[in-house]
Amino acid sequence: MNAPATKQTAKKKEYDKEHLHKLLHTMILIRRYEEKAAELYQAAKIRGFLHLYIGEEAIATGVMSVLTPEDSLLCTYREHGHALARGVSADTIMAEMYGKVTGCARGRGGSMHLFDKEHRFFGGNAIVCSHLPVAVGFGLADKMQGKKNVTVCFLGEGAVAEGEFHESLNLGALWQTPTLFIVENNLYCRGTALKYHSSNTNLASKGAAYNVKSVQINGNDVLEVEEATREACDYLRSGKGPYLMEAITYRFRAHSMFDAELYRNKSEVEEHKKNDPILLFTNYLKDRKLIKDEEIQEMEKDVAGVVQHAVDFAENSPWEELSDLTKFVTTERSQP
Numbered sequence: 001m002n003a004p005a006t007k008q009t010a011k012k013k014e015y016d017k018e019h020l021h022k023l024l025h026t027m028i029l030i031r032r033y034e035e036k037a038a039e040l041y042q043a044a045k046i047r048g049f050l051h052l053y054i055g056e057e058a059i060a061t062g063v064m065s066v067l068t069p070e071d072s073l074l075c076t077y078r079e080h081g082h083a084l085a086r087g088v089s090a091d092t093i094m095a096e097m098y099g100k101v102t103g104c105a106r107g108r109g110g111s112m113h114l115f116d117k118e119h120r121f122f123g124g125n126a127i128v129c130s131h132l133p134v135a136v137g138f139g140l141a142d143k144m145q146g147k148k149n150v151t152v153c154f155l156g157e158g159a160v161a162e163g164e165f166h167e168s169l170n171l172g173a174l175w176q177t178p179t180l181f182i183v184e185n186n187l188y189c190r191g192t193a194l195k196y197h198s199s200n201t202n203l204a205s206k207g208a209a210y211n212v213k214s215v216q217i218n219g220n221d222v223l224e225v226e227e228a229t230r231e232a233c234d235y236l237r238s239g240k241g242p243y244l245m246e247a248i249t250y251r252f253r254a255h256s257m258f259d260a261e262l263y264r265n266k267s268e269v270e271e272h273k274k275n276d277p278i279l280l281f282t283n284y285l286k287d288r289k290l291i292k293d294e295e296i297q298e299m300e301k302d303v304a305g306v307v308q309h310a311v312d313f314a315e316n317s318p319w320e321e322l323s324d325l326t327k328f329v330t331t332e333r334s335q336p
Helices: 017-042 057-064 080-086 090-098 131-144 157-161 163-175 203-210 222-237 266-275 277-287 293-316
Strands: 072-075 121-124 151-156 179-185 213-218 243-248
Touching: 017 057, 017 080, 017 090, 017 222, 017 277, 017 293, 057 080, 057 151, 057 179, 057 222, 057 277, 072 080, 072 131, 080 090, 080 121, 090 293, 121 131, 131 151, 131 163, 131 179, 151 157, 157 163, 157 179, 157 203, 163 179, 163 203, 179 203, 179 222, 203 213, 203 243, 213 222, 222 243, 222 277, 266 277
Parallel strands: 072 121, 072 151, 151 179, 179 243, 213 243
Antiparallel strands: none
16 A cells, blocks of 8 residues: 655756746736636636636646647546647637637637647536546556556546546546645635534545545645656656645635635735745745746736737627537437
8 A cells, every 4th residue: 555645846957947937928918817707707708617727827837848749638627728738729719719710629628628629628517526537548548558657637636526536536546546645735614614524634535545646735825736647747758657746725716706715814815825826936936036026027028918909809809600500419420
């Protein structure tokens, strides 16, 4: 049996300055994009549900920086940040949230079902835990084909209580699939604090029951996330089986735009904002004289342009033709 997980310390090795700037740029892009999405939702431009990733940017950013284009991604419905960090077009993501035909899923998926085959980004899955068995299947397919790819499956801490979590870890371990399960533990399962619904709040330790190598990390430290992901992927590509990573973080916004957020007070949120991943990383770079204020301002300017272009793209994109309403609903039978 694997020993219970323990906290890991980031290896603050020497990094390429350009790479460090790219990490910060990605986190800022996610933050500003999400802030604009909230604004557009309140203006009724975006409909349905909207779950924001604000406060958790370091996880998606650190993980995606390690993956190859051949690796696969499956996410929860809080996935805008993952899609952006993966390289999915900001334009097509916004158009998707608008419900326009130019969206990455032709406007049919919306915020919770982003999909981009080119980037091997397979959702956006609205049903909690539904994508975990699929991630095991992806890993099994790669293993059977002799590929060295990794399938990364993001899930929230609430999903750990679901049966599919345990079934997926068990099957992944039995079949030794190269599946990386990443628990983004933001401490609240919708409106219920983790301590009120889990008898064991060290979620990474649950992997030991299935002989799955597990680790718990600081999800607000982008460099720690990146290094832990690199170690996990090396392990997975060597054929040793699945890997479980618990990233401790905190969401600064409500569970969704419909959430009245009555389960926590503002002082708690403000206290956690002291560990804002963007603030922490910016200070890290400044302390080591690896970035200047002018460079940060330039990043903000560039990001503002990307976000505005995405909004303009979505606003000016067409709706799907009414004649296509039944398209993709059923399979079209080919003529003999």
